[in-house]
Structure formats: C-alpha cells, structure tokens
Amino acid sequence: MCGIAGLIMKNGRAPPLAALEAMQRALAHRGPESAGSYVKGSVGFVQTRLAIIDVAGGDHPLYGPGGSALVGNGEIYNFVELRAEQAGRVNYRTNSDFEPTLGMLESDGLEALGRLRGMYALALHRPWKDDVLLARDPFGIKPLYRLETDSLFAFASEPQAFFAAGLAKPALDPLRRDEFLELQYANTADTVFAGVRRLLPGEGVRVVGGAVVETRRVDALPPANGAAPGTVDETVAAFDRVFENAVLVHQRSDVPYGMFLSGGVDSAAVLAMMARLNERPVLAFTCGFAGTGAADERAQAAAVAKACGAEHVSIEFGAGDFWRLLPEIAGAFDDPTADYAILPTYKLGAEAKKRVKVVLSGEGGDELFAGYGRYRYLMRPWWRFGRAPRIKGMFDRLGILRDQGRDWAAAAEAVAAAERGNGRTKLQSAQAADVRGWLPHDLLLKLDRALMAHAVEGRTPFLDPEVARFAFPLPDGLKVAEDRGKWILRRWLAKHCPAADAMGRKHGFTVPVGEWIAEEGARIGPLVAKQACIREVARPEAVEQLFKDGARKHPRPAFTLLFYALWHRRHVEGVRAEGDAFEALAA
DSSP states (O other), rough: EEEEEEEESSOOOOHHHHHHHHHHHGGGGGOOOOOEEETTTTEEEEEEEESSTTTTTTOOOOOOOOOOOEEEEEEEEHHHHHHHHHTTTTOOSSOOOOHHHHHHHHHGGGGGGGOOOOOEEEEEEEETEEEEEEEEEEEEOOOEEEOSSSSSEESSSSSSSHHHSSOOOBOOOHHHHHHHHSSOOOOBBBBBBBTTOOOOHHHHHEEEEEEEEEEEEEOSSSOOOOSSSHHHHHHHHHHHHOOOOOOOTTTTTOOEEEEEEOHHHHHHHHHHHHHOOOOSOOEEEEEOOSSSSSSSOOOHHHHHHHTOEEEEEEEEEEHHHHHHHHHHHHHHOOOOOTTTHHHHHHHHHHHHHTOOOOOEEETTTHHHHSSSSHEEEEHOOGTTOOOOOOOOOTTTTTSBBOOOTTTTEEEEHHHHHHSSOOOOHHHHHHHHHHHHHHHIIHHHHHHHHHHHHTTTTETTTTTTHHHHHHHHTTHHHSSSSSTSSHHHOOOOHHOOGGGGGGSOOOOOOOOHHHHHHTHHHHHHHHHHTSSSSHHBOOHHHHHHHHHIIITTTHHHHHHHHHHHHHHHHHSSSSOOSSHHHHHHHHH
C-alpha cells in the first residue's frame, strides 16, 4: 500500500525535481516506511511505501528487463499464480506482488490489465516506446487522479499532491461542488477541484508526450445471464468455494492482519471465512455508539466474534470524538465525502494501526448481492409502487441553498441510464449503477482515506473478480427473497455462523450525528453560517436555523454543511487550524 505520483513533461524537458519531491512529501502518510523516485527524460515518478509483501526487498520503483520502471499502490492478489505462469521465462529480482505485472505490461500494454486480480493504481514508463501507462483497478478500490496543464501531465494518489507541488490552485468546480452538497460525493470522473480528474474504475490510459493517446476499460461486472449454478443448496455450496478462495488470496500478506466487524451480514461472513482459514484467532475490531438513539452493534458483533473464536476489540465513538476529530478527518479527505461512516472508520483505523497493517472489511457485499432496501423497493410490482426512485438531493425543499436547480443531478442520472439494458434486469441495472458511482466515489473513497491517514491497508474480499462473476449474474430471486436482500449470502452465513442471526431483521447502520450536532447547535450554527464558503451557497439565517432546531430531523444536511465548512478551510483556503471543530471554524 503506497502513494504514487508523477510528471510527464510536454516540452521534452526533465521534470522539475522540486515538484516531484513536494508530491512525495504530500503522500508520505500513505507510505511512511520508505520512498523511491525515478527520472528519465521527460518522465518522473515518486512513491511512498507501506510494506506489506516482500517487506525487505519490494521497494518501488521496480525495473523491468526491457528497461521499464513501475510504481504501484495496492495489492496484486494473484501474483503467486502469475509468477508460476512465468516460471523459467522471467528472472525475478524481488518477491514483490507487483513484479509479475511488469513484464506483462511491457509486452502487452493495457491489454494485460484484464489478467490482474487485485486492487491497484499503477504507472509504468516504457522508454523505448516513449510512453507511460496508467491504470486503476476495475472496482476503483485504489484512487488515481490526473491533472493536465499546457506544460505537463501529472498523476497522483491524492489531489492534494498537485497543490503541494504548485502545479495548480485548489479552485472549485461549482457543478461538482453542488453535486457533493446534494449527494455527499461527486459522481463522475471530474472532482470538486477544477481541472483535477479521476481515472475511472477499471480505466487504463496510454500517455505519449503528455497527451492521452489510448484508453481502455476493464469492466468489474460480468454479463448478466441470470443463470443459477443449480438448486439453492448447490448455489450456496458454489458460493462457499468462490468466497473461500477470495478471502484466502486477500489474506496474502507478510505482515499481521485483522478485520473490521459490524453487526451486519457482510463483515460476519468475512470473519466466518477468515476463522476457517486461520489457525490463530482472528483480530476483529468493532466501533459503537453508547448512550444515543443509534443502534450499537457491539453486542451482536461480540457474539459473532465469540462464536468464531476471534479476539474482539471494542471501540467507542462519542460526542467528544466527533467534535475533536472532525477537523482532522476533514483534513484527510482531500477528495470529499460527507458519509457519516467516515467517522467510525477513521477511529477504527487509528486503533487497528496499533496491532496490524492490514484489515479486511465487508464493503461490496450490498452492491453485489443486492442488500440495500432500495433494491427491494425497485423489485415490487407497479401496483405496490415498485419503480426507480428519482435522484433526490438532501437539501431538496429545505429552502437552505441559494440555488435549488438540478444541474448537479445530470451526472448521476447519466450513470444510471448507462447501466440499463444489455440484458440486465431492473435490479441488476441498479446494482451496476451503484458499482459505477456510489461504491468507488463514496464507500471506497471513505475506506481509502480513513485508513491511509493511519498507514493501514484496507482489503475488500467481496470486491473480487471471481466473486463478481459468481454474484452479479445470479437470478434476482436468489438475491432478494422473502423481502430480504443478500439471500444467498444470508443462507450461507446461517449455515456457517448461526450466531450472526443472518435471517434476522437488521437496523440500518447510522451514526448519531444529528444528536451530537443538535446538542451544540446554538453554538456551532453561527460558526458554520459565517464561513464565506457557506454564505456563497446557502442562506446564513437558514443555516443557523437548521443547526438550532432542525439537526435531529435533518442530520445529513447539517453534517454536510459542517463537514464542508471544515473541509473548505483546510483544502481550499489552506488554513491548518488546531483544535476541535469550534476552534477550527473560529480561527
């Protein structure tokens, strides 16, 4: 797990070393253990490393037999199999999981990406072709951003590296800013920063002379043929084989690992399989909220951990943590998401760092196995109001924002429209839209930034090509049955970990931010409302009223405005305020 960045100059000159060094420093938190650099001709790379595989010998850049240089972030889980395929033909210099990728990319270019099983962002320079290949894994688990100016093409694991190097100023794109405010994340290749774009999940580009000359896309989802492996029991057995292999390869590590456990189905399934595959007790971390109206999942998680023989670490996140950590958390999310779950995930990352370098989590289970309530709503017949919901912003009809237009919704609507057809059912189309938008731009962004702020690697065994090939084409009736989503996954979990209560009704996961904000609304509201960035987009008197009287009823808008005010101070205005949220906004 690492941070990577680089420059490709358009004028043929050598890249400025000062800019490369500034980018490297900006990404040091992603890889605090070592750093590497590479400059040849008009191309320069830097990397910061968190050593997971081949701790002693796997530093980047890696150099190929043809003279290429590679920097990468993430893990290639099938590196063992790739090395075996290349046995006798390649003389390896390291035991790095990325080294087998070198020769494949050298010879086959972007076509080689379809053979990789893992989470990755990478850059390869082929001097004899005078090109650079950039790529991101199909689910978008690992981030990669690009910036193009008149004189250069730059890439980095985080946008803040561009600004630290003076390559651009952190100016906002108003449309993407509005999209973030309404949806809690930006849903396209364009970020909230003008000129800064993401490589999309599965995207690979070939850059020559600072210009993109070729683009390819590896699709995370297979065709939707709706074929079942057999009976329900046979399908559960088939899933068992696929899932066992996925968790097995996601445990490949030369350093200690653990997992994040909630009270839900997905993480319980990950723990149950890890318990099967590990001789030692699995280390499981859970975060909860005592003394609030939010469901505290720690008791259920503890029961599951005990049944699986795991060592359970219980962590509490309270109001004090909320106000103290929020400026720090906003600082970690240069690409913003106002998802409540960033809060416990950040604290879990800090706790996990004390014991492990790697954690497995359950992200992706809802998208691939149809766990969200909105999927069940979509499958109802028309006479039970079964239809696709209109994309709705969180400020809709609240009278808080100055501009209540819907231009921001076009991107999300385009993503949904693009995933319809191709033989997909309504359910599969909705799943695919979430895999393209919500999953990489919110959930996986949350996991990456919240953990990499503490130099901890997050792994997601549900987001594995083999699991996707099994789960996505399943008939709708094997995903949603008896008004429950994730039907096959629940059936498997009920068999292998009865303590998880897989068929029980679960409370939706939430964080009691509305309660915490309401308790301090009269104090924090005026501080938020006075910020120039808030006054630009919202009516100050309406903002104050929201914090004073409406935070319990409308927690998401209140949290989003609070987060945006703190985020803007740090990432746009460049103010590194010390202290809690009150002090940061008063500074």
